[in-house]
Amino acid sequence: MNFIIGRSGCGKSVLTKCVVGLLETDEGEIHFSGRNFTGMDRDERREIRKEMGMLFQGSALFSSMTVEENVLFPLKMLSAMKPDEMLDRANFCLNRVGLQGKNNLYPSEISGGMQKRTGIARAIALNPKYLFCDEPNSGLDPQTSILIDNLIRDLTKEFNTTTVIVSHDMNSVMEIGDRINFIHQGSLWWKGSRSDIITANNQELGDFVFPSEFMKEIRDNLKRTRVR
Amino acid sequence: MVSTFQHIGRYCLLLAQVFTKPEKARVYRKLLVEEFDKIGLQSLGIVGLMVGFMGAVVCIQTAANIESGWVPGWTIGFTTRQSVVLEFSSTIACLILSGKVGGNIATEIGTMRITEQIDAMEIMGVNTASYLILPKIIAAVLIFPFIMVIAMFLGIASGAFVGLSSGIVSMADYQRGLMMQFETFQITYSLIKTLVYAFIITSVSAYHGYYTHGGPREVGQSSTRSIVYSMVLILIANYLLTQILLID
Numbered sequence: 447m448n449f450i451i452g453r454s455g456c457g458k459s460v461l462t463k464c465v466v467g468l469l470e471t472d473e474g475e476i477h478f479s480g481r482n483f484t485g486m487d488r489d490e491r492r493e494i495r496k497e498m499g500m501l502f503q504g505s506a507l508f509s510s511m512t513v514e515e516n517v518l519f520p521l522k523m524l525s526a527m528k529p530d531e532m533l534d535r536a537n538f539c540l541n542r543v544g545l546q547g548k549n550n551l552y553p554s555e556i557s558g559g560m561q562k563r564t565g566i567a568r569a570i571a572l573n574p575k576y577l578f579c580d581e582p583n584s585g586l587d588p589q590t591s592i593l594i595d596n597l598i599r600d601l602t603k604e605f606n607t608t609t610v611i612v613s614h615d616m617n618s619v620m621e622i623g624d625r626i627n628f629i630h631q632g633s634l635w636w637k638g639s640r641s642d643i644i645t646a647n648n649q650e651l652g653d654f655v656f657p658s659e660f661m662k663e664i665r666d667n668l669k670r671t672r673v674r
Numbered sequence: 675m676v677s678t679f680q681h682i683g684r685y686c687l688l689l690a691q692v693f694t695k696p697e698k699a700r701v702y703r704k705l706l707v708e709e710f711d712k713i714g715l716q717s718l719g720i721v722g723l724m725v726g727f728m729g730a731v732v733c734i735q736t737a738a739n740i741e742s743g744w745v746p747g748w749t750i751g752f753t754t755r756q757s758v759v760l761e762f763s764s765t766i767a768c769l770i771l772s773g774k775v776g777g778n779i780a781t782e783i784g785t786m787r788i789t790e791q792i793d794a795m796e797i798m799g800v801n802t803a804s805y806l807i808l809p810k811i812i813a814a815v816l817i818f819p820f821i822m823v824i825a826m827f828l829g830i831a832s833g834a835f836v837g838l839s840s841g842i843v844s845m846a847d848y849q850r851g852l853m854m855q856f857e858t859f860q861i862t863y864s865l866i867k868t869l870v871y872a873f874i875i876t877s878v879s880a881y882h883g884y885y886t887h888g889g890p891r892e893v894g895q896s897s898t899r900s901i902v903y904s905m906v907l908i909l910i911a912n913y914l915l916t917q918i919l920l921i922d
Contacts, residue, residue, distance in 0.1 A: 468797070500794065504789060506789060508786075508794075509785075523698055523799075523800050568794075572798075
């Protein structure tokens with residue numbers, strides 16, 4: 447579980463959009479399992495994109511389609527499955543994210559948390575190697591956020607995907623983050639594990655992760671506990 | 675000026691992307707049927723209403739202008755037919771449709787763009803330009819001529835109804851006017867114009883929707899721009915096609 451964290455406007459989402467090819471890079475290269483994504487033409491990129499799944503900040507569900515049709519969409523467009531197999535796969539994905547029985551509802555008829563889960567079901571429909579999540583917890587209450595975090599963590603293990611999460615929700619980072627990359631002023635400022643964050647001697651990171659006096663106090667307590 | 679060339683270049687590149695071979699023909703067929711309904715059948719009412727009333731008004735206005743007795747009565751049928759077939763059923767109806775259909779397309783695609791639905795499709799490797807725009811262009815090009823033929827019939831029929839019911843023209847005179855100097859090429863000319871207009875309305879509106887950036891306000895602006903550009907291009911195409919097709 448790779449996290450990209452940073453303040454609003456620091457370039458997290460732009461970085462992710464460059465990685466998945468929605469934006470072209472000005473310089474540098476992006477490699478997927480040794481394949482140079484930046485140098486590829488549209489058809490070559492298409493093959494790699496079949497290995498990607500993405501959960502968008504606003505879920506980006508197709509509003510004219512039902513929950514089931516949303517999950518079926520990538521299968522219809524990109525897989526060689528028969529209709530029955532597609533339906534089975536869609537139902538499997540919906541069950542996996544806890545949306546069984548919601549197949550015929552439209553995105554406007556379900557809650558924000560359900561929309562996120564539908565987005566996750568759609569992202570995993572093609573069994574991706576790489577899963578990208580852009581602010582998966584935005585607009586969700588703390589309990590639903592934890593549910594989504596756990597779901598992403600479990601699916602990452604279950605499907606053995608490389609997951610990249612863009613977030614500024616430190617609760618998620620500390621809960622499920624394995625490798626954390628802190629972006630500041632458009633560049634990689636710090637990287638490490640979640641336990642390293644507490645001991646990191648980096649002013650900008652400290653100000654971002656522990657912005658209030660209350661949080662700084664918690665950090666200092668944690669440091670003291672570790673020293674003991 | 676640079677901006678105009680940029681728009682033309684980007685529009686051409688988008689069209690090149692639209693007219694690539696569809697990946698899943700079965701999916702496109704289903705979309706095409708939906709677009710026939712949205713673009714075609716749902717436009718029939720407004721076009722029929724508009725051309726119908728236009729035919730009636732032309733009939734009355736012509737009658738009001740030939741009261742002197744020097745102009746023969748069949749002129750009413752002749753003028754109604756010429757107005758409806760040559761301009762009202764194609765150009766004027768398509769100007770109306772650029773508002774209804776064009777605005778709808780730009781709003782639909784623009785909303786999909788700002789809510790990242792198009793990005794979601796791109797991530798999956800779907801050719802979004804082709805998937806979203808091609809069915810609309812094909813549906814419009816195929817169904818607009820049928821709508822126009824129905825509109826022509828309604829325009830001429832409503833002219834006849836108004837003329838006969840108010841007693842300003844006899845059935846014989848009206849029929850004689852309809853048949854006077856009639857050439858089937860006039861219908862062909864009108865249908866050719868309709869095909870070109872159908873392409874302009876759908877492709878220009880889709881272009882403006884596809885390249886929308888921002889929020890709901892920008893979607894509204896894209897919709898407005900798509901209507902204005904479509905209308906201007908329809909008027910230019912009308913002039914050019916008339917010059918090419920009617921003047922030897």
